[in-house]
Amino acid sequence: MSGEFSAAEWQRYARQVQLPEFGLAGQRRLREAHVVIVGVGGLGCPAALYLAAAGVGRLTLVDGDRVELSNIHRQVLFGDADRGKPKVAAAAGRLRELNPAVQVEAVDTWLEARHEPLLAAADLVLDCCDRYAVRQLINRLCLRRQRPWCYASVDGFHSQSALFRPGGPCYECLYPQPPAQVRDCRAGGVLGPVAGLAGVHQALAAIAYLAGLHQGGDQLALNSPLQGTARQLALALDPACVCRLPPEQVALPDTPGAPAPAVQADGVKDGEVHADLAALRRAGWHLVDIRSAEEYAAFNLGDPSIPAAGLLAAAARGELPQPLALYCQSGARSRDGAAELRALGLHAISVAGGILGHLERHD
Numbered sequence: 001m002s003g004e005f006s007a008a009e010w011q012r013y014a015r016q017v018q019l020p021e022f023g024l025a026g027q028r029r030l031r032e033a034h035v036v037i038v039g040v041g042g043l044g045c046p047a048a049l050y051l052a053a054a055g056v057g058r059l060t061l062v063d064g065d066r067v068e069l070s071n072i073h074r075q076v077l078f079g080d081a082d083r084g085k086p087k088v089a090a091a092a093g094r095l096r097e098l099n100p101a102v103q104v105e106a107v108d109t110w111l112e113a114r115h116e117p118l119l120a121a122a123d124l125v126l127d128c129c130d131r132y133a134v135r136q137l138i139n140r141l142c143l144r145r146q147r148p149w150c151y152a153s154v155d156g157f158h159s160q161s162a163l164f165r166p167g168g169p170c171y172e173c174l175y176p177q178p179p180a181q182v183r184d185c186r187a188g189g190v191l192g193p194v195a196g197l198a199g200v201h202q203a204l205a206a207i208a209y210l211a212g213l214h215q216g217g218d219q220l221a222l223n224s225p226l227q228g229t230a231r232q233l234a235l236a237l238d239p240a241c242v243c244r245l246p247p248e249q250v251a252l253p254d255t256p257g258a259p260a261p262a263v264q265a266d267g268v269k270d271g272e273v274h275a276d277l278a279a280l281r282r283a284g285w286h287l288v289d290i291r292s293a294e295e296y297a298a299f300n301l302g303d304p305s306i307p308a309a310g311l312l313a314a315a316a317r318g319e320l321p322q323p324l325a326l327y328c329q330s331g332a333r334s335r336d337g338a339a340e341l342r343a344l345g346l347h348a349i350s351v352a353g354g355i356l357g358h359l360e361r362h363d
Contacts, residue, residue: 013055026211033210034058036122038111040087042074042195043152044128050203052095058103061088064110070356074192113252116141125149126202132178136253139171143243143250150205152198154190157226159198163205168218169235170243271338272350277358286321290337291328308333315344327351
């Protein structure tokens with residue numbers, strides 16, 4: 001037997017090679033391609049799965065996070081045995097099992113400006129993170145190196161995605177400032193299939209681009225799967241945007257680094273504390289669970305419940321003991337609630353990580 005593909009490769013990719021629009025030329029392009037995936041979570045896991053399965057020759061995974069139990073419902077590369085492991089290492093192992101012909105590199109760190117050469121060496125970059133600061137950094141790095149990249153995000157039951165190509169509109173034409181009222185999955189929650197669909201859309205856009213199938217203009221895809229709706233909006237160039245500068249003049253923003261807690265384990269900073277709940281109780285703090293009544297009924301740690309929506313009213317009635325330590329599911333709602341109470345003069349802090357952080361530490 002002879003030929004440019006091995007017998008195993010020929011069998012593995014036969015169904016997609018049969019597509020006349022894709023064919024051998026498309027498969028060759030995928031095999032020669034290098035894709036950098038920033039973020040191996042609800043978007044990055046399905047995107048990486050489909051890119052590896054399709055035969056993209058080289059995948060580089062960039063993420064400094066560790067696998068937590070609360071990830072697994074949507075981050076489909078991981079199982080129970082992966083808890084506590086670096087996401088990139090666990091994902092790389094699974095992808096190599098899926099397709100041994102694909103070269104998978106694991107970069108166990110958060111994306112920083114120093115990774116510019118890594119993105120410059122990619123044929124395509126996939127943004128699978130959930131923070132504006134990281135997307136802005138990806139955008140600037142890709143503008144400086146004239147690299148295409150694919151963006152996606154999830155907000156509740158809705159998702160959006162776009163492919164940004166050199167010379168066309170960029171992410172900051174669309175979002176010169178952080179989008180309002182959009183929280184990450186820790187704060188706002190997410191259904192696994194919604195994130196999965198967004199990641200699959202990224203994988204499809206990547207395959208189409210790399211294989212030379214991408215057609216049409218610069219568009220933002222909006223999907224609301226529960227409503228069964230999908231729309232395409234044309235992206236427009238902003239003449240005042242950073243992307244209109246020569247590449248060498250594009251400045252890099254401050255490196256976002258890890259989505260780290262705002263405090264050290266033994267102190268309070270910006271109204272937030274990293275501490276064991278039992279230790280806070282022993283120290284005289286009054287703990288209050290501010291999740292919704294429905295969440296509280298489903299599972300609680302036995303502390304009093306005052307839903308976030310009723311905090312200010314409870315404060316006005318003088319019903320809040322002090323000092324007060326608020327916690328919620330992951331720390332976002334309690335951070336906002338504690339800030340509102342401090343503005344009223346109350347001694348209130350937020351417990352970073354919330355119930356999920358507590359359970360991860362004590363499981």
